Amino acid sequence: MQFNFNSAEPLYLQVAEQIMEAILAKIYSADDQIPSTTEISRSYHINPATVLKGMNLLVNQGLIVKKRGIGMFVTPHAYQKIVEQRRDQFYQQRIIDLIKEARRLQISKDELISLIERGFNE
Incomplete structure (x- = not known):
């Protein structure tokens, strides 16, 4: 994970985005445990409440689930x-x-399709 502390994007959104990227890259698959709030907080020097806020976004989207006492x-x-x-x-x-x-x-629809096909073939 990489965080930009100088970005206009809030850190909690960056936390959510980093976890989503890891799922998309298949670093974390279905039913895999993700790092805890504490682990991320300590590793990247981010306030635990900020990390939790990002994770809660993913919980609300149905991307991760909390298992009480487990992670x-x-x-x-x-x-x-x-x-x-x-x-x-x-x-x-x-x-x-x-x-x-x-x-x-x-650019016509046909020309645009042709350009897209050319891009795929290069």
């Missing part, structure tokens, strides 16, 4: 949920802008 674990469908969430973000943040720019440049 936090990745839920069975966490990977797929993250992939679906990221695909939606990709569409909203990149594809829509790509299409707008293509229209501004008078």
Whole structure:
């Protein structure tokens, strides 16, 4: 995990993002235990309440689950949920802008598809 203490993005969001990235990279799979709040807090010198706030975001999203007295674990469908969430973000943040720019440049749908295929083949 890497945290940017000078970033405008709050640390608790960075904690949540780092854990989601680890799930997406399959560092943590379904039912795997993730590092505890204390472990992350000590390793990266982050306030335990900040770490917990980030983890609670993931609990609320159904990506991790608390097992009282044992720790936090990745839920069975966490990977797929993250992939679906990221695909939606990709569409909203990149594809829509790509299409707008293509229209501004008078690139047809067929030309755009051809450019995408060329990118995949390179």
